[in-house]
Amino acid sequence: MKLSPGAEEVATFYAKMLDHEYTTKDIFRKNFFKDWRKEMTSEEKSKITELKKCDFTEMHEYFKAQSEARKQMSKEEKRKTKEENERILQEYGFCVMDNHRERIGNFRIEPPGLFRGRGDHPKMGKLKRRIRPEDIIINCSKDSAHPRPPPGTRWKEVRHDNKVTWLVSWTENIQGSIKYIMLNPSSRIKGEKDWQKYETARRLKKCVERIRAQYREDWRSKEMRIRQRAVALYFIDKLALRAGNEKDEGETADTVGCCSLRVEHIRLYPQLERQDFVVEFDFLGKDSIRYYNKIPVEKRVFKNLQLFLENKQSEDDLFDRLNTSILNKHLQELMDGLTAKVFRTYNASITLQQQLKELTSPDENIPEKILSYNRANRAVALLCNHQRAPPKTFEKSMQNLQIKIDEKKKQLSAAKKEHKAAKADARTLRDEKSKKAVEMKKKAVERISEQLMKLEVQATDREENKQIALGTSKLNYLDPRISVAWCKKWTVSIEKIYNKTQREKFAWAIDMADDDFEF
Template sequence: MTEVSAVPLVNENHRHEEFNQMDGDYSRDSANFESSMEINESSNVIKEEPNNGSFEENMKNGAGNGHGPEKEQLKSPKKEDVSLGFIDLGYESDDDIPWAQRLAKAKQNGSGSEKKAKDKDREKEKNGKLKKKKKEDNDEDEEYKPEPKKKEKRKHKEESDNDYSEDDYKPAKKKQKKDKEKTKKTEVKKEKKTSSGGSQSQSQSQSQSPKKKKKPEDEEDVWEWWKEEKKPAGVKWNTLVHKGPLFAPLYEPLPSGIRMKYDGKSVDLSPATEEVATFYARMLDHEYTSKDIFNKNFFADWRKVMTSKEREMITDLKKCNFEKMAVYFKEQGEKRKEMTKEEKAKIKEQKDEEQKIYGMAIIDGHRQKIANFRIEPPGLFRGRGGHPKMGKLKKRIQPEDVIINCSKGGDVPQPPPGHKWKEVRHDNSVTWLCSWTESVLGSNKYIMLNPSSKIKGEKDYEKYETARRLKKRIGKIREAYQEDWKSKEMRVRQRSVALYFIDKLALRAGNEKDTDEAADTVGCCSLRVEHIKLHDEHDGKEYVVEFDFLGKDSIRYHNFVHVEKRVYKNLKIFMENKNGSDDLFDRLDTAMLNEHLRQLMDGLTAKVFRTYNASITLQEQLAKLTNPDENVHHKMLSYNRANRRVAELCNHQRAYKEKKKEVKEAKREKKDAKSGTAAHEKAKKKYLRLKEQLEKIETQMKDKDENKQIALGTSKLNYLDPRISIAWCKKFNVPVEKVFNRTQRDKFRWAIDMIMNDEDGDSYEF
């Protein structure tokens, strides 16, 4: 496990400040929800208008505090309001949403069973309300005994105590001719395209209209799926044609002079044994090979592929010397770098050819890029953090391991000569093209389509629409979970506190996981008592919770957060009579939490809060930081700052401190090892490598200051509604290329089209 540092991370002070600000906003938020509701009711625009801004924004501009000016704003949402951080939705009715209307409508209408479920919910709701009235406002009402095992939790059946239904929100109507016309036009265009079929016709039609000067990215077969009817639920495609996966090249034995040494003597290994040895040799410079678990796992798996003779001889990894192999691979690498232009071009050509054949699928008549058409090559498993299986052998995947998914008919991909597929399936309820079972964890791996494809894009679009729906309900949801802090039922209290953390701190849900199979990392629901410390007072603030745990990818989350008194008191109760290794929320898990969330809003799960909070923060930060009079360069600076705020919220940070500590330890190791010995050499190498890595991070920090600390790309690609960024570009005359690179533009083509081709696109509100 990565050792944690007692010193706060570089940008933690900043974040700490920010969270403290949030706290201020938070209380304001809930206190003023009612006033915003009243306003909207009279305005007949959006009936349900909770205070839905981010905490920070609300505090700074006072949005939703029930004073005069907001009333005016809420009554008449104008384009200009965007720059003021106005928080109402720009759209007044379904029909107002360009191109999205049919998609959204299909979803809203729902199926019969969905409706029944809602009715049932309403029944439950009534009962819940009656019960609620009787509830007393006392924290210590329920005698709380921690649950011994989470497994029993599900016995406490979820009661429906929600107060909302989808129908609560009924937007006013407004005609939208323009978009209908647009949709019509595109449909005609599409018909022309598809009538002549496939990508060829696309390029033909383009060549027929030389008037339109198109950028290279528009030259491909652009499938404007967002202007089409949605497929029935569960149907992912009607026809799917592809060439199957591309397999890793076969192993080529090393030249005769390149041999591993065992106990000082060169040994000839069988090809299979040698291949696995090369996996290790290639990683010799990597920190992994200094880890005991890695070596243990590698050696055990390596021995499995050895011949009995080899197994008899090679009994100790420490006696193996892979140096010669490692040097050879380095030399090969150098040679590759020194290749002539022509040689490089030839290789590129070959790769492009592979991409052309295997990298594309035809789905419902449209050519779509495949994300990963290569079968993962064999190698050693690189689990992160303290993964118990790191170093294990990832076996070579054969066609006999691969399941193909495609249309029925003659277009089934051919397996390589002399081989056959494990199975050929025609399952159009899934999106994958090929799948196989990976040998280390036994999990399934898939070949799927590129993010620019319809299948992925549509899902992405839906994700942001769900987050936008959450925006309309967040006020009520927050109000409800605050009320639940006082619940007599321990599971309800735990759920409400967990939800508060997920909403406020953008924590992940935290599924339970098997620590024999994966590193010991946690999320919100799986937090243990040892992961938090309560400080009655810290840094001049009351009720401070110190979080310190390893989250996804074993990245440390260390943060001091001021919380409401009631949350603090609840946490104290949750921790009573427990050991550090006990679950903090012993009566909660992600399934229960999500079941509850689903009752609050259709499609709501814990991860929607991350999308919502990230997007709303970006929108507000952009509005706050952008000065329309500045040049593009300065505007971009503002954009990156806004983006960075989001990344901070989501904890996408680089572990600078961790690296620093590693370097320190490596230095000590080097000092401890006897000079001249192999151990000393190894320690020295490790130290130099880590030092170099640290220096790189430091330089980046100095050069690019703020931005390098945070992995901006992740939030940009996964959490931020791209329409916010594009609308910002449109409004402030910043080229979209400045904000999104080629890949991102491909992925977000739907959003670019929606905003850029809409007259009111620049006033888009998340």
Template sequence: MYRHLTSLLLGRRVHQPQFTPVCLRFGSGGCGRWEEEKKEDGIKWIQLEHRGPYFAPLYEPLPEDVQFYYNGKPMKLSLATEEIATFYAKMLDHEYTTKEIFQNNFFNDWRKEMTSAERNIIKDLDKCDFTEIHKYFVDKNEARKALPKEEKQKLKEEADKIQEEYGYCILDGHREKIGNFKTEPPGLFRGRGDHPKMGMLKKRIMPEDVIINCSKDSKIPEPPQGHKWKEVRCDNTVTWLASWTENIQHTLKYIMLNPSSKLKGQKDWEKYEVARRLKDVVHKIRAQYRMDWKSKEMKERQRAVALYFIDKLALRAGNEKEEGETADTVGCCSLRVEHIRLHPELDGQKHVVEFDFLGKDSIRYYNKVSVEEPVFKNLKRFMKNKDPADELFDRLKTSILNKHLQNLMDGLTAKVFRTYNASITLQEQLKALTNSEDSVAEKLLSYNRANRAVAILCNHQRSTPKTHEKSMQNLQAKINAKKQQVEEAQEELKKAEDEFNDTKDAKAGANVEKKKKKLKQLEEQLSKLNVQATDKEENKQIALGTSKLNYLDPRITVACKCPVLLHL
């Protein structure tokens, strides 16, 4: 989003903004591109020309002296088998390779690619020794990092050349940056959480797998020598440039434009416009779902309670998933009885619902929320006579919910609530936390706090950084040292006071004041360090980037004259 905002500002698409989120327009200002003639409904482009994807480099065999060992004995592998062995060897340091599912999936897929002779020998993963191969890649990596400046510069220039050549396309006469112009290299599938397919072999993408999408009159990209494309088509109702089907989940992968492109930027703007329209009708929708809590129809009650959760807690919709194909994660509509616990009273609050489930990317959602009484009573009913593994909202599906939302407002779907609530939270927090006379540093702190409130709302988490423990220890050492200094200063002050009491000397009196000042200064420093430690600890599992990028309407940031703009 910020890249988009930058391009908006730099491109002067926003001219002399009035700094209010309501009247600020993305497209005002008479700058050419946003006013280009509107295309027919569903038509995304007239002209699309590009070079096709940049293919992952071919496998380079290991040097002779780097060996794979089976049962303690060196074993020369065929090229294809060796390549897959390197995928595993490169990951030896990673937690993935300690997981049984990962190991089993890898070993099964690896054996499929072996020659029959190799398959006859290699029957047990525990007898495979990849450590020498692993070390080879670690050393190679180190060597690359230690390269002299000029060598690094040379490598960078080569990468830039590829970026120049393959990283841009021509769309309706404009040069636009492509988001991912490289095919995904082969490797081992890294599914998140308890993914049943982790460790499976992700095969190399060949030109024969790739569908090219470009305009008829454009220069059709050349496939690499000796190869052909799977298909060349001209479909201007879609925005992708190339696509292929991956072999793990058999889903489509696309080469698409960078977020800085006009097409993506416009879509982004439209997303926030829908969220703004929701602002005008959300009170009506809330009144409606409150009414529906009392509906005669169980279907409607479930829909209304689910919508309350989506609105109040910014839960995702929760589409159905194919069992056994992915990690067991849920969203609102797919919640099961086992994911919530009802407490008529908890920690002094009434009607508390305790949520505990794995959401997108297997990130845990844990929350205790006091809900309105009818919601609590309804939940009790929904759970009655059900097993823990049964669906909480058994009469509800995302399609039903979205159909209902569509009737309430044009373009409204469950995900719009997340965008709306995230942006409105930012706006409210900024209003509450900032004063116009604040310094840049204070404003920045407030902005980060507001951003953090949004990240918490949306449950955007990250794994604790590897360096966290150590950096906390360093900080703690600083705190301890400062505490010591404070204690020493306290003693010094006491001594000075005693001296003054004994002598009543003016010089001794001045010394007391001096010591007091020093103590105060040290105490302030200690307090700052303590705040810093708390901040670090609280932030260790919160990811701020996703909300910044996908949920916060940049016009709110502009409207609040936030100093983050200075950092763009």
């Protein structure tokens, strides 16, 4: 069926996703179909009444062929597109802020498509509208030459607000929230903010014992709200839970953080696996990532939790007298700038520092040192519950690595044999030439066993990383100065720990930290 341009475009959004699990979900299909119909002409509307009768495979094949063709481009064509992308980056990817040319983070407007909410999102599949010049607010200095709207159109507004950092904003149509174009993490303004964040966490380090003593005291308060606040803070501190703001029901996936935990998210075991007072957590957190943990707690915490649960239904709030703004107000009084998320930053960074101290040993070689670093990083990722879906190719790539290891082992034993033979030769011949041969063979054995060791370390690292994402903590929670200091202390080059982008983001820390930096 030949579609009108509007309806056709929306259909292609769906056709492109045919391989994706989304298109099997009822909500996704229902939302898509409803929004698709809005784009149809009245003839189309009367003809196309059921999604399950629509066959998108031809469109799907078309796009597959397109991407195949892109892959088959000649070297020359690839070079051309690369050059063109670079030109676009140079023209639109930078701005001048306070006389410095700075890289912009996301300088491309989000294209239209079908909304891909995470988890059980009630709005998945809805049409995400195309953004037009009339939707765009430009924010720049009064005297700056800002980009002009395309001919015949105008911006929604051009304003000059120097109290905010964004350059462009627009309102998206799914949640009605505002989207921004801001600077790259390597920019001065982001770097300073980042530095500040870690300095706040370091100030918490100085008073965290006092705060802990305080909330432990508050577990015995005669006021319910204070007990709830104290138990929640204990969880945030001990388990690095997120604050847990309220969310509008029905508009978003049902996920929770600490303050929004419900009765159904915890179970209490006076005894479990020979431990006393165990709390079992099972809930969906940010991005609908499951948090599952069983931890023994102090008796007082346990008794309090029993009290909070009294006479409640499973869908009732665990902390009914608490929310994030109450908690943060309290924290603000304990320390200037203290909020719930500072605990996550603090606990992540201090854990990295401790783990690095514990795991790094002077007699490790460089690959082993890096394994130790990654293990320290992993401890943090575990604490913060940074998970990932095991890569689709995980099993295969593990197998490949194992094959390499086996081959290397064979190579090694062959090399060892040759070395032995050469030594025997040298004993009988006793000439310079055979002595040299022994040296050569010895070198070969050493080289191969080092290669083997590297492969084995790599396999361990990869296996341990199967379901854990290190990137999030590395980028957002770990004071980079800890890593820089560690590199300097053990003469590991910084490139082994941070790639190019990360080095740009953490330039401030690389400049600043010496080998004796203490978080």
